[in-house]
Amino acid sequence: MYILGLNAFHGDSSACILKNGKLIAAAEEERFRRIKHWAGFPTESIKWCLTEAGISLNDLDHIAINQDIKVNLGKKLIYLITKHFDLKMIFHRFQHKKKRLSIKNYLLESFPKMDFKGSVQSVEHHISHLSSAFHVSPFERAIVVSVDGFGDFASSAWGIGYGTKIEMKDKVYFPHSLGIFYQALTQFIGFKNYGDEYKVMGLAPYGKPTYLHKIRNIIRLKSNGKFELNLKYFRHHREHIHHEWENGSPYVGTLFSSELENLLGPSRNKDEELCQKYIDIAHSVQLVYEEAFFHLLNYLHKKYKIDSLAIAGGCAMNSVANGKVHLKTPFKKIYVQAAAGDAGGAIGAALITWYRFGNNKEIKKKNFHDHAYWGPSFTDNYINNLLQSNKIRINQENCSVEYFPDISTITKNIAQEITRGKVVGWFQGKMEWGPRALGNRSIICDPRRSDMKDILNLKIKRRESFRPFAPSILRESVSEWFEQNHDVPFMMQVFQINKDKRSKIPAVTHIDGSGRLQTVDKKNNPIYYSLISEYKNLTGVPILLNTSFNENEPVVCKPEEALETFLRTKMDILVMGNWMVKRK
Numbered sequence: 001m002y003i004l005g006l007n008a009f010h011g012d013s014s015a016c017i018l019k020n021g022k023l024i025a026a027a028e029e030e031r032f033r034r035i036k037h038w039a040g041f042p043t044e045s046i047k048w049c050l051t052e053a054g055i056s057l058n059d060l061d062h063i064a065i066n067q068d069i070k071v072n073l074g075k076k077l078i079y080l081i082t083k084h085f086d087l088k089m090i091f092h093r094f095q096h097k098k099k100r101l102s103i104k105n106y107l108l109e110s111f112p113k114m115d116f117k118g119s120v121q122s123v124e125h126h127i128s129h130l131s132s133a134f135h136v137s138p139f140e141r142a143i144v145v146s147v148d149g150f151g152d153f154a155s156s157a158w159g160i161g162y163g164t165k166i167e168m169k170d171k172v173y174f175p176h177s178l179g180i181f182y183q184a185l186t187q188f189i190g191f192k193n194y195g196d197e198y199k200v201m202g203l204a205p206y207g208k209p210t211y212l213h214k215i216r217n218i219i220r221l222k223s224n225g226k227f228e229l230n231l232k233y234f235r236h237h238r239e240h241i242h243h244e245w246e247n248g249s250p251y252v253g254t255l256f257s258s259e260l261e262n263l264l265g266p267s268r269n270k271d272e273e274l275c276q277k278y279i280d281i282a283h284s285v286q287l288v289y290e291e292a293f294f295h296l297l298n299y300l301h302k303k304y305k306i307d308s309l310a311i312a313g314g315c316a317m318n319s320v321a322n323g324k325v326h327l328k329t330p331f332k333k334i335y336v337q338a339a340a341g342d343a344g345g346a347i348g349a350a351l352i353t354w355y356r357f358g359n360n361k362e363i364k365k366k367n368f369h370d371h372a373y374w375g376p377s378f379t380d381n382y383i384n385n386l387l388q389s390n391k392i393r394i395n396q397e398n399c400s401v402e403y404f405p406d407i408s409t410i411t412k413n414i415a416q417e418i419t420r421g422k423v424v425g426w427f428q429g430k431m432e433w434g435p436r437a438l439g440n441r442s443i444i445c446d447p448r449r450s451d452m453k454d455i456l457n458l459k460i461k462r463r464e465s466f467r468p469f470a471p472s473i474l475r476e477s478v479s480e481w482f483e484q485n486h487d488v489p490f491m492m493q494v495f496q497i498n499k500d501k502r503s504k505i506p507a508v509t510h511i512d513g514s515g516r517l518q519t520v521d522k523k524n525n526p527i528y529y530s531l532i533s534e535y536k537n538l539t540g541v542p543i544l545l546n547t548s549f550n551e552n553e554p555v556v557c558k559p560e561e562a563l564e565t566f567l568r569t570k571m572d573i574l575v576m577g578n579w580m581v582k583r584k
Helices: 043-053 073-082 087-100 103-110 125-134 178-189 197-206 209-218 258-264 276-304 342-357 380-389 391-396 407-419 452-461 475-481 526-539 559-568
Strands: 002-007 014-019 022-028 062-065 119-122 141-151 154-162 165-173 219-221 227-229 308-312 333-336 399-403 424-427 441-445 470-474 518-520 543-548 573-576 579-583
Touching: 002 043, 002 342, 014 043, 014 342, 022 043, 022 342, 043 103, 062 103, 062 342, 119 342, 125 141, 125 154, 125 165, 125 308, 125 342, 141 178, 141 276, 141 342, 154 178, 154 276, 178 197, 178 209, 178 227, 178 258, 178 276, 197 276, 209 219, 209 258, 209 276, 219 276, 227 276, 380 391, 380 399, 380 559, 380 579, 391 399, 407 424, 407 441, 407 526, 407 573, 407 579, 424 559, 441 452, 452 543, 470 475, 470 526, 475 518, 518 526, 526 543, 559 573
Parallel strands: 002 062, 062 119, 141 308, 308 333, 424 573, 470 518
Antiparallel strands: 002 014, 014 022, 141 154, 154 165, 219 227, 399 579, 424 441, 441 543, 470 543, 573 579
């Protein structure tokens, strides 16, 4: 049985394919379209997934999409009847939902020579999130939480996962949303692009809780673990907010009302200086988000008395809060999947469909995702042909090209280059699923150099100086370097670095002494593990600085994009498979 899972007509559009309940391919559309968070129908991801599976559209049994407009109808009607609403807002929402019903029409346009004869399965947005967290987790029983902006008229949902089943327990409905709270304040601070919330998270440690008492006015915590927005500070519940979800970069209009400026003062324009006021607001926003998040988690643990927790939804990308779950709640085990946001809903929708129709109900036990390498890969022969066809350009950049017959020689060579301060583009194996570069589409540097952040931003990244770079660490060395000792394979949790180690790795130590670590084990990425091990042999440090292989664009997918990024920036070395391109 083949099932195609989709996140479509929304930011981070994506596709995946299950074969008999097991994931065999997954990718976000942005990697093929080269537009960050690309929204629309994920045609290119679908094409690649079908090719990877070796099948055509005709061979699919089901297509699952992570939305079902039929759910929560009662809540929608009550809201429309009892609240003042903008007819324009309702019309636009209806038109957008209507598009999502025409999957077969989109398939016909995109694949005119193929005939899809299977069924289209609509899966509730938050059920998709819960499945994407629990069904690929190592847990046989867990509390499962989805915290998001909105999907199918709800912003948050939680339940109990056991075996292959998820029992939904409760939800927070429109218009209340932790995701909207964080997104609106992100806009207020001057970060207007879709997906900019991570900038607030990176900025927060530089601030003080000066605005904490005011920010607390924006969201109220309830005795049942839930939360409510103070709606006078928002527009989304009463006005049409302009947004773009079709064939390009997603856009969401201003979510906050003028009352927020009455509370906090004028909002910041995106080109305005980032003064201490907005830094302090960022700090306070992160604290209030954490208060609401841990309020919910502590209530759920007290009620259900289960020590394992699986998290998904857009807010599950808040790695700072995730890293404090062990400290601020009684949960002993936490799992956050690699694509916790809406992209990951494609996997959840596909898995829910498998459990509806599949024969092997025990596949859950075999479907643990302890790695995120589900994307395209390329052979050394493919890379060689690319380098040959670009020989003139490579020579013009005064670069040499060398082939290494075995990977161990490469890792030893590159480890030495890293100790000399070289910036290395590292392109290996299958592309990562989710937003984080995890050692296959990464830029690698020496974490011991205090000037490495400036070097990276000067040579390649050209991003805000307050944003941290992440440490990739050998799994067995975590307890020696970090205050917590847990598996974090997807870079989804931030932990405090041990105080006696912070001065040894300044390039990956944030201002508050933390690091958003990625734990690396030999089983799931032997090549990257070997590189870090060789570096450790030279320096005694089992850590490399790891940042995404890109320059203000989506993470590179193909060797062509890796080479292009290398040639147009001041990167020192590019490694693709067994090939090395090096500036002389």
